[in-house]
Amino acid sequence: MRIEVKDLDHIYNAGLAYETYALKHVSLTLDRGELVCLIGHTGSGKTTLVQHLNGLLKPDKGQVLADGVDINEKSPQARALRRKIGLVFQYPEYQLFEETVFKDVCFGPKNMGLSEEECAKKANDSLKLVGMDPDEVGDKSPFALSGGQKRRVAIAGILAMDPEVLILDEPAAGLDPAGKKAILSCIKGIKEERNICILLISHNMEDVAEIADRVLVMDKGSLVLDGPPGEVFARRQALRDMGLAAPPAARFMEMVAAGGGPVSADVLTLDDAAREIIRVYGKR
Ligand SMILES: Nc1ncnc2c1ncn2[C@@H]1O[C@H](COP(=O)(O)OP(=O)(O)OP(=O)(O)O)[C@@H](O)[C@H]1O
Ligand SMILES: [Mg+2]
CATH class of the missing domain: 3.40.50.300 (P-loop containing nucleotide triphosphate hydrolases)
Incomplete structure (x- = not known):
């Protein structure tokens, strides 16, 4: 689309x-x-x-x-x-309402008129895609999960409707930090x-x-x-x-360059910064 x-x-x-x-x-x-x-x-x-x-x-x-x-x-x-077009609101965990994780994720596809079997498949696939084991969490109450897990369940609920x-x-x-990392890797x-x-x-x-x-x-x-x-x-x-600020790795390299370090500040990520530092200083 x-x-x-x-x-x-x-x-x-x-x-x-x-x-x-x-x-x-x-x-x-x-x-x-x-x-x-x-x-x-x-x-x-x-x-x-x-x-x-x-x-x-x-x-x-x-x-x-x-x-x-x-x-x-x-x-x-x-x-x-x-x-x-699926929209996951800010703090989507406040919108979980069903008694189990599985029912919550099935809510969207059920509303779209899919059969129980199709809903179950979509819910299982979506939970796996956000890094959750449907067998382990499916029967739990969404309210028994951590903040980051709840949020991933909410994302699974949108994914179950097959958004483009x-x-x-x-x-x-x-x-x-662990919850943030899990969300990022789920998005990737x-x-x-x-x-x-x-x-x-x-x-x-x-x-x-x-x-x-x-x-x-x-x-x-x-x-x-x-x-x-x-x-x-x-x-x-x-x-x-x-x-707005540039990413921290870019700001750090800018400071090194401003202090006379012969590095390029043209980096975005920590990986880029490490590579640039090794390129310049690594073999001395
Ligand atoms: N429901 C509303 N009624 C009146 N004004 C609103 C409403 N929602 C947002 N605004 C105003 O519209 C402007 C844009 O708000 P919006 O929430 O879209 O910004 P944002 O970039 O998402 O901000 P944030 O990073 O804080 O989430 C702001 O001036 C805000 O005060
Ligand atoms: Mg906003």
């Missing part, structure tokens, strides 16, 4: 004294197989934008097209397309296995540098940068002006 956002505006509380222009002329395209990270200062419009991508919010101006069809049309075709686009609003927020696994488009909102530049094929940067409701991580993170001053 290809998503095209065309000149999208969103105004909260339009016409009131406290109206907020949350999105201004946003245009972008998302394609199958891409892992795209959406970053931006708090309040820049990230959540508002992703809520438009599956029709949860309606544009004040502009359009969201899925495979060329306006998803806000009142047609069965548009409804079917909206269902193919998966959107995750800050999936690692508030988790401990989903990309490898399903080859769908994944759009991820994150405040963690280290994670973004590690997993993104492409980075989108929002600032005060506008999409201001859109490109491969190397290009976007090379715009250090522009990012700083928006209150």
